[in-house]
Amino acid sequence: MKVLGRLNDSKLSMQMLHRVRDTATRVTARLGRPVLLMEVCGTHTTVFSRTGLRGLLADLVELRSGPGCPVCVTSATDIEAMMALARLPGVILASFGDMVRVPGATGSLESARARGADVRIVYSPADALDLARANPGREIVFAGVGFETTAPMVAAVIMQARSQRLNNFSVYSLHKLVPPVMRALLESRDVPVDGFILPGHVCTVTGSRAFDFIGAEYGIPAVVTGFTLVDVLDALETLLNQVLINSASVTNSYRWVVRDAGNPRALEIMKNCFYPDEVSWRGLGNIPASGLAIREDLTNWDAGRKFAVEVPPVEEPPGCRCGDLLRGKITPPECKLFNRKCSPAHPVGPCMVSTEGACAAYRVSDTSQPGR
Amino acid sequence: MCLGIPVKIVELPDEHCALVEIDGIRRKVGLQLVGNVSPGDYLMVHAGFAVEVLDLAEAEARIKLWEEFLKFEGAGQA
Numbered sequence: 001m002k003v004l005g006r007l008n009d010s011k012l013s014m015q016m017l018h019r020v021r022d023t024a025t026r027v028t029a030r031l032g033r034p035v036l037l038m039e040v041c042g043t044h045t046t047v048f049s050r051t052g053l054r055g056l057l058a059d060l061v062e063l064r065s066g067p068g069c070p071v072c073v074t075s076a077t078d079i080e081a082m083m084a085l086a087r088l089p090g091v092i093l094a095s096f097g098d099m100v101r102v103p104g105a106t107g108s109l110e111s112a113r114a115r116g117a118d119v120r121i122v123y124s125p126a127d128a129l130d131l132a133r134a135n136p137g138r139e140i141v142f143a144g145v146g147f148e149t150t151a152p153m154v155a156a157v158i159m160q161a162r163s164q165r166l167n168n169f170s171v172y173s174l175h176k177l178v179p180p181v182m183r184a185l186l187e188s189r190d191v192p193v194d195g196f197i198l199p200g201h202v203c204t205v206t207g208s209r210a211f212d213f214i215g216a217e218y219g220i221p222a223v224v225t226g227f228t229l230v231d232v233l234d235a236l237e238t239l240l241n242q243v244l245i246n247s248a249s250v251t252n253s254y255r256w257v258v259r260d261a262g263n264p265r266a267l268e269i270m271k272n273c274f275y276p277d278e279v280s281w282r283g284l285g286n287i288p289a290s291g292l293a294i295r296e297d298l299t300n301w302d303a304g305r306k307f308a309v310e311v312p313p314v315e316e317p318p319g320c321r322c323g324d325l326l327r328g329k330i331t332p333p334e335c336k337l338f339n340r341k342c343s344p345a346h347p348v349g350p351c352m353v354s355t356e357g358a359c360a361a362y363r364v365s366d367t368s369q370p371g372r
Numbered sequence: 373m374c375l376g377i378p379v380k381i382v383e384l385p386d387e388h389c390a391l392v393e394i395d396g397i398r399r400k401v402g403l404q405l406v407g408n409v410s411p412g413d414y415l416m417v418h419a420g421f422a423v424e425v426l427d428l429a430e431a432e433a434r435i436k437l438w439e440e441f442l443k444f445e446g447a448g449q450a
């Protein structure tokens with residue numbers, strides 16, 4: 001256990017920060033501008049805010065958030081579809097807590113609940129399966145939102161439902177995949193990113209190698225890392241050195257958790273349950289093979305096929321710039337609604353709701369972050 | 373929702389499930405996504421499932437490397 005504590009040791013981190021600032025100074029001198037790094041994972045965004053690291057590096061390193069918060073990239077249309085499912089008679093909609101407050105066009109899952117829909121917050125997809133066991137007369141629909149970290153556990157639960165013949169359980173799969181969205185982002189060439197900080201826990205499943213194409217095909221360095229201070233600073237030092245020497249390798253700096261080839265069991269169960277399909281991302285539109293649909297032989301547990309709800313396409317909230325934010329084009333203070341019309345008490349977009357949303361994270365400490 | 377938590381296995385009631393302690397509360401963690409584990413092993417847990425077995429020796433080595441590097445650098449600058 002001691003070692004886990006040392007990964008957040010403040011004395012060691014301060015010394016590492018000095019070193020990182022030294023390297024960043026050399027990089028900015030070479031580039032003639034601050035170095036632009038993207039943290040793809042929403043949890044990294046919150047770490048940079050909570051620890052004050054973003055502010056401590058702001059003169060040298062410009063940090064942009066990417067499409068790495070699964071709640072935030074869920075489109076308003078998909079939220080409306082989940083609300084429609086929740087309103088069906090006899091249905092209990094089970095969801096992770098972050099999702100229920102995200103506004104669609106006509107409200108949120110939370111407001112649907114206030115109007116009588118049965119929406120339950122669960123900590124784990126396994127809890128949703130327990131609900132199915134406890135309520136044999138009801139239909140339990142699990143709102144399947146998440147990336148590669150979450151999808152294998154949802155797959156495990158679907159397999160369990162099949163083997164235990166729990167036919168009143170199904171999943172509305174909105175799962176999304178990170179490598180395809182990274183490719184879409186790189187193809188768009190919207191933002192001249194100098195280096196990527198890759199999502200550590202997505203990589204536990206995919207492996208760091210799933211992201212090798214960023215260096216090999218786009219010539220940009222990237223580093224896989226975790227969420228302690230030592231993890232993040234170690235990764236920054238590695239990434240900045242790569243930028244400095246013009247290297248485009250993808251490095252795994254999170255070896256105490258992530259294997260280069262990922263987690264074979266998780267990949268296998270995911271493949272047995274889902275297939276890649278074109279899905280729509282908030283702010284990024286439709287991306288081929290970037291989502292996970294439930295396989296045909298598991299139709300019984302696929303809420304999309306079982307209930308076939310249709311909702312008209314919904315526009316994103318007016319003025320909300322979550323889309324630009326998720327593409328790394330802006331930082332939260334550049335949205336005109338930030339801290340004015342949009343706040344955690346009255347969120348306009350998902351990035352202000354989710355604990356991993358960039359707008360919510362920026363509220364924590366560094367609202368004075370320079371925009372560009 | 374993506375928060376991963378490192379936890380220690382306290383007990384293994386069956387092959388699919390481990391008992392761990394999170395903030396002093398005993399919780400069940402699904403083991404479907406990881407291989408063989410033993411009590412005392414550490415897991416990265418996400419939404420009630422273990423996603424990987426932790427290699428704490430590797431974390432320790434990384435910390436040591438930094439400490440030595442910083443000491444060496446400090447001595448060089450002094």
Ligand code: SF4
Binds near residue numbers: 325336349359
């Ligand atoms: S501040 Fe609110 S409205 Fe603006 S981008 Fe963030 S979530 Fe959307």
